Ligand code: PML
Ligand code: MG
């Protein structure tokens with residue numbers, strides 16, 4: 409675990425100009441690393457931005473910020489399970505059942521599916537009240553960008569040795585994000601599927617059920633996707649967003 413001269417790296421890439429000028433969101437990524445790792449991490453983020461199934465980026469925003477390494481928490485990755493389903497309809501039904509079991513209301517579930525299946529250009533997460541289903545953030549297409557979390561590299565190597573079937577940067581990144589999100593005070597569950605047209609597996613994450621992958625949550629070729637966080641009624645949204653965007657979390 410790195411404790412000195414630690415940097416947060418945040419990338420977002422778009423096509424057709426910057427996101428704020430109407431460009432199409434291509435990809436985003438976040439990493440933590442010490443000074444000597446920055447070049448490598450920047451390389452990985454640029455590679456992700458420039459070789460993407462959503463298109464070729466012509467706008468890349470990369471922010472590298474020194475962060476206070478003394479103030480961090482360490483979270484164990486959520487337990488991962490995979491539900492194999494034959495198509496996205498069965499997958500969505502599975503996700504609905506899980507969200508119901510987590511006491512997310514029918515309205516909130518319906519709103520989440522409507523948002524994710526029509527969203528083609530949201531780069532962060534949408535916050536929904538887990539009971540009323542109302543949208544709680546005021547970020548528009550920007551959404552809430554969870555950052556300042558990453559795997560401890562040694563812990564990741566050991567985790568992968570125990571879970572070789574999950575050896576992919578995409579799963580590593582999504583699991584790190586979901587682990588941070590689920591530990592935020594106020595999170596009831598997260599529902600996610602990728603906005604990449606060639607990746608149809610998504611997940612429902614929660615404290616009680618862990619990270620439950622569902623092999624189909626959309627059809628191949630579909631550009632829709634993103635993340636919805638279901639939040640308990642009465643949660644302070646400014647504190648919630650502050651934790652997701654600013655607090656430092658090592659996964660391991
Ligand atoms: C993404 O690609 O942005 C999200 C991927 C979510 C699912 C990853 C997995 O297969 O567990
Ligand atoms: Mg993404």
Ligand code: MG
Nearest residue numbers: 435602603604
């Ligand atoms: Mg994506």
